[in-house]
Amino acid sequence: MYIGKSYRLSEFLIWTRKSIYRLLLLGTIPVILYVLFDIKWIAIPWTVVALLGTATAFIVGFKNTQTYGRTADAQHVWTHIINSSRSWALIVRDFLNNPEKTKSLIYRHFAWLTILRFQLRESREWESTNKSHNEEYQKYYTIPERESEIEAELKKYLPPSELEYILSKKNPAVQLLGLQSKAVRELFQSEEIVLLQFTEIQKAVREFVNCQGRCEEIKDSPYPRQYAIINTFLVKLFCFMLPFGMLKELDKLNESVEGLMKGNMVWLAVPFSVLISWMYTALGQVGESTENPFEGSANDVPISQFCEIIEIDLREMLDEKDIPVLTPAKHDIIL
Numbered sequence: 066m067y068i069g070k071s072y073r074l075s076e077f078l079i080w081t082r083k084s085i086y087r088l089l090l091l092g093t094i095p096v097i098l099y100v101l102f103d104i105k106w107i108a109i110p111w112t113v114v115a116l117l118g119t120a121t122a123f124i125v126g127f128k129n130t131q132t133y134g135r136t137a138d139a140q141h142v143w144t145h146i147i148n149s150s151r152s153w154a155l156i157v158r159d160f161l162n163n164p165e166k167t168k169s170l171i172y173r174h175f176a177w178l179t180i181l182r183f184q185l186r187e188s189r190e191w192e193s194t195n196k197s198h199n200e201e202y203q204k205y206y207t208i209p210e211r212e213s214e215i216e217a218e219l220k221k222y223l224p225p226s227e228l229e230y231i232l233s234k235k236n237p238a239v240q241l242l243g244l245q246s247k248a249v250r251e252l253f254q255s256e257e258i259v260l261l262q263f264t265e266i267q268k269a270v271r272e273f274v275n276c277q278g279r280c281e282e283i284k285d286s287p288y289p290r291q292y293a294i295i296n297t298f299l300v301k302l303f304c305f306m307l308p309f310g311m312l313k314e315l316d317k318l319n320e321s322v323e324g325l326m327k328g329n330m331v332w333l334a335v336p337f338s339v340l341i342s343w344m345y346t347a348l349g350q351v352g353e354s355t356e357n358p359f360e361g362s363a364n365d366v367p368i369s370q371f372c373e374i375i376e377i378d379l380r381e382m383l384d385e386k387d388i389p390v391l392t393p394a395k396h397d398i399i400l
Contacts, residue, residue, distance in 0.1 A: 069397030114310030139358035
């Protein structure tokens with residue numbers, strides 16, 4: 066997540082520069098054919114381009130609205146995880162008169178958060194972090210889950226027997242919640258908690274199961290491919306046709322100008338087509354980078370920092386002294 070005041074124009078231009086290079090080529094070739102080779106028939110009516118541009122604008126706007134909604138949903142789920150984690154710690158601490166078992170339950174929750182964030186950072190075929198413009202931008206920040214191993218992280222929270230058991234499962238996060246539920250049941254059977262307390266704690270565990278399911282739904286359900294494809298196709302088609310539609314319109318302006326630009330107005334098709342096309346391609350690129358909120362892009366929901374916030378709060382509830390500090394933002398980006 067970018068937490069600065071705004072992205073600088075220079076950052077945006079660097080991020081989209083490959084698109085700009087392609088647009089310059091697309092804008093220059095039609096003008097060269099029209100002026101230097103005198104191929105006048107390649108000019109197409111501006112009305113056709115305008116209608117296509119209108120349709121493309123609707124499609125791009127629709128996609129960006131939907132992709133922002135996916136990120137907003139992910140942010141909402143993780144805000145709920147933060148609040149539920151704090152409630153979980155308060156319940157466990159106050160219901161149990163056993164500091165050792167309280168710590169065990171809370172540390173197992175840290176392990177669940179760790180596994181969940183690692184699972185959500187796994188790559189999917191439809192994600193865009195491996196695209197060249199996104200890979201280049203990753204030099205400005207780091208993805209914590211790709212800087213460390215999950216086993217090393219979990220050793221801080223789980224005993225060796227539980228660690229080995231969890232890592233042998235296909236979905237370690239949900240199995241860890243199963244261990245939590247089992248531990249709570251044992252507390253009830255040993256009469257360390259009463260029925261109402263048992264019910265309340267199990268309700269909290271079930272809430273974490275639901276939160277994980279909502280995260281997995283967002284992670285494993287891409288933005289519908291049919292809409293993504295038609296959006297990409299229309300943007301590329303519009304960018305290709307735009308300079309052809311400008312040729313005759315700008316050529317007509319030669320009758321009303323004097324001086325250096327007389328007879329050369331058609332060359333303005335290059336900068337104008339690049340500028341307009343860049344607006345469409347940049348919006349498409351922004352929508353794409355917002356589409357998958359857990360993939361590790363600069364616009365992701367900062368689940369790694371959310372987990373740090375939870376750990377700091379819960380360790381303080383345990384009155385621990387060795388409290389970790391939040392990882393600082395790098396180039397105003399937190400993950």
